[in-house]
Amino acid sequence: MKEKTKPTWTRAALAKAVDVGAETLRFYEQKGLIEEPKRSASGYRLYGENDLERLQFIRRSQGLGFSLLDIKQILELTKNIRTPRKKVRDFAEARLLVIQQKIRDLRAMESALGNLVRQCDGKGPLKGCPIADFIEGHNSNGNQCHE
Amino acid sequence: MKEKTKPTWTRAALAKAVDVGAETLRFYEQKGLIEEPKRSASGYRLYGENDLERLQFIRRSQGLGFSLLDIKQILELTKNIRTPRKKVRDFAEARLLVIQQKIRDLRAMESALGNLVRQCDGKGPLKGCPIADFIEGHNSNGNQCHE
DNA sequence: CTTGACCCTGTATCTTACTACAGGGACTAA
């Protein structure tokens, strides 16, 4: 419990630092995604380093397609040192499967679009259309494609 | 323009086949994501194979984090054989960048969670906590973790 | 020839994740 001079932010300052709206911080607080911050004498919220980190985690996780509820659960699980080991492990394993499936799906789409970009280079007729293939569920039939 | 006996579905049947609610089909139709289907004499919607495929594409794309608007745009682009080549290519290229970034982010999370699963195997103390690392923005400091 | 499952239209409601007031207090700079 060392007590070095922790930097603090006001609401708008923290919001700016993590690139969210100031109101969003109040919203996250209501939803239990961030802790209730300390207050100044006049009742202003005063945020610390930990709030900054937590918010950055929230935004990164959202970017990966997790809902605020998902994020809340993983934060609750991991913030508590007393959480049983197995619970954290099971949660992480379940998430891992979801993530791995997403990666597989994205790679399929990447490959389909990558082919399109390579083949649709703007000249000559096409042999097949990877987008059309993808739309039709990865059946590789040589359709006509974009003139 | 061959006219083989195309299978048709009613609204509920198609909805079941692609695992969405029946009302969702009407919603997608309103939003222009699927074409207005043919109607029976009494006004019932009659869907065909192409509707099935399109809906499967929509659901896959949604699973990859694309909005209905994104999906509508790519469908509109690709359905029209007359779409200029360059437009399709540019769109695909932009999408490709987004997809590749998502894959990178997901892999970072996969790796963090994968480490957690391997290290938090339920026995002994931990050297570090990959979830905590991820929360703190990939700084690898050896924190305590879940007892 | 009725019952029950489906269909039609139009509109209303719900969830998630914000975003925007309204009405008032606090702090800073001139």
Add this chain to the structure above:
DNA sequence: TTAGTCCCTGTAGTAAGATACAGGGTCAAG
């Protein structure tokens, strides 16, 4: 001391993506 810009609380509104409901027509089985 008076703007101007922040802050407070509570509540209302928005956009996306469905999902439900009201009031009625259709159709196949028994």
